[in-house]
Amino acid sequence: MAADEIFLRVRDYDLAATLTSGQAFRWEARDGAWEGIVGRRWVRLEPRDDGIRARVAEATSDWRWLTHYLQSEVELAAVLATFPPDEPLRVAVAAHRGLRLLRQDPWECLASFILSSTKQIPQIRQVVGRLCKSYGEPVPVPPGQGPAFAFPLPERLAGTTEAELRRCKMGFRAPHLLATAHAVADGRMRLDRLASLPLELARAALLDLPGVGLKIANCVLLFAYGFPTAFPVDVWVARALGRLYFPRQHLSMARMRRFAETHFGPHGGYAQQYLFHYMRHSGRNGNAR
DNA sequence: TACCAGGAGAGCG
């Protein structure tokens, strides 16, 4: 039976931490809930003690798209149990227990992270917002809501120009996004096929795209394809690894990556997300906002 | 003003 709302019973799900931890860039807090777009659906998520209440604009009977996106059926305790028993990670997990990894659409994730390089999260949100408003298809919203837009399809962006994309304030990232949109729209890059490849091959395919280096490739592998050991190292994670694991030493990015690959185990990607979020919100050096 | 941001890519030793 179709309904416009559902209750997802789930423990240990911190919506605020999950939706603001730099994985996805389109969620906005409103009246104690979170509003965003998943695929072509407007969604409102309301945190409850024993789960999440979700509401959509148009009634549906199939909610797998949402549980898949939220990964709400992942047993978090089993993931945390694989972490190495070191103090820094224990503290980071304790600070935001309930932080989860989402499972996002590969194209939206890839395009968003191409726009992320050397930008702060609030700015990434602004650029992505402008891109969706300019080129995304409008999606149905509940009465009284302002207009909302899906993430633009690669074909749509491939039909624009670098100058047009630059109006979204993406700067030097515009040609990278445009070229990648062409590669996906042409079929030269088949994002759907990466899911069945081994990690290294999927990563190599992503690294062929302009504007995609190791960090962004790992973000897409982790946040969209769910490769559990993909471990993005940005300035915050590098800071966390340096401060927490190698105090008063200097490690190159390459050495940090090598350490991370072997140290954090089969769910290193999850560990990375806890370290990232902890570092951005722990007073001493978490001046992020 | 100077510095920084969920970096990439090119040039160079």
Place this chain on the structure above:
DNA sequence: CGCTCTCATGGT
């Protein structure tokens, strides 16, 4: 491999 520089732009 590993270092340095540039790219664009808004925030502090």
